[in-house]
Amino acid sequence: MSRAPATVVVVALVAGPALTLAPVAAGCARLDDGRTAFVQIDGATFVPGALPDEDRGPAVLTATAAHAVVAPGTAGEPLSATLAAGAFAAAVGARGDEGWWIVPAGPPDPLVPDLPTLDVQLAFAAAAPEGPLELVVLAADARGAHGDAVVVPFVVQRPAPVAGPLVVTLGWDNDADLDLHVLLPDGVEVWSGNVNSYERPGPGEPADPPTASRDGAVLDVDSNANCVADGRRLENVVWPIEPAAGRYVVRVASSSLCGEASAQWWVSVRRGDEPIAAVRGRALSTDTRGPHGAGAGVLAVEFTIDEPVP
Numbered sequence: 316m317s318r319a320p321a322t323v324v325v326v327a328l329v330a331g332p333a334l335t336l337a338p339v340a341a342g343c344a345r346l347d348d349g350r351t352a353f354v355q356i357d358g359a360t361f362v363p364g365a366l367p368d369e370d371r372g373p374a375v376l377t378a379t380a381a382h383a384v385v386a387p388g389t390a391g392e393p394l395s396a397t398l399a400a401g402a403f404a405a406a407v408g409a410r411g412d413e414g415w416w417i418v419p420a421g422p423p424d425p426l427v428p429d430l431p432t433l434d435v436q437l438a439f440a441a442a443a444p445e446g447p448l449e450l451v452v453l454a455a456d457a458r459g460a461h462g463d464a465v466v467v468p469f470v471v472q473r474p475a476p477v478a479g480p481l482v483v484t485l486g487w488d489n490d491a492d493l494d495l496h497v498l499l500p501d502g503v504e505v506w507s508g509n510v511n512s513y514e515r516p517g518p519g520e521p522a523d524p525p526t527a528s529r530d531g532a533v534l535d536v537d538s539n540a541n542c543v544a545d546g547r548r549l550e551n552v553v554w555p556i557e558p559a560a561g562r563y564v565v566r567v568a569s570s571s572l573c574g575e576a577s578a579q580w581w582v583s584v585r586r587g588d589e590p591i592a593a594v595r596g597r598a599l600s601t602d603t604r605g606p607h608g609a610g611a612g613v614l615a616v617e618f619t620i621d622e623p624v625p
Contacts, residue, residue, distance in 0.1 A: 498565075
């Protein structure tokens with residue numbers, strides 16, 4: 316049996332304005348810069364240029380991160396360090412990045428009361444290049460002299476594309492809370508309120524095998540739910556078996572912009588390894604109004620899976 320072809324019926328494309336970034340003056344430290352750095356620390360002071368040299372200041376004794384492998388776009392990656400006595404701040408940045416960050420030293424650990432600490436959350440830009448990344452942590456005293464650094468190694472690596480006979484993907488560019496909705500030919504809608512298209516038999520109907528739910532189309536994650544940024548900004552509905560023939564409708568719902576002015580999103584549809592639809596759009600504050608349950612969202616794309624050819 317050959318695979319049934321897919322026909323794209325409607326594609327909705329919404330164009331948005333281009334993003335413009337102002338240049339950063341060399342040597343100037345400002346709170347609102349560093350937005351294009353590969354590694355970012357919210358609330359810290361950004362300093363364009365190369366990391367400072369080691370120069371007889373207090374040393375960094377230990378520095379650890381929660382994960383060694385991170386994906387571009389990851390946010391909330393914890394970094395902890397113990398600094399030598401006399402440290403007032405720390406310099407944190409990736410080798411080869413466009414700048415580094417000044418972070419005030421935190422209070423000592425009660426178990427080691429003489430040593431300042433550092434506890435921050437790192438964000439890795441969506442444009443961060445894949446491969447090894449060395450994060451350098453230096454301590455500084457009140458004079459601004461830095462001591463011996465500690466290098467925390469990371470590997471930046473995009474997750475492998477989700478695979479399946481049919482995959483519908485929603486991605487977006489910031490920490491807004493967007494939601495993927497896919498309406499199936501039988502009227503079942505897969506979204507964060509119904510993550511599996513499988514429906515149990517009704518009263519009086521024969522029972523399904525215990526593994527029947529494994530054949531349902533499944534939403535893999537509700538990214539940035541309730542404005543808790545997880546760095547993914549990506550949701551997939553994946554079919555583990557051949558999808559039913561018929562018409563499919565894909566919507567993008569904007570639960571909240573989470574303080575963002577707007578969000579640029581994209582939707583793709585893949586039939587095995589073959590892309591059959593791709594569309595871009597923009598979520599505005601007006602899109603967050605109204606109910607956010609089943610049937611919510613703006614139309615992104617409709618497509619039809621034809622009956623299989625014998």
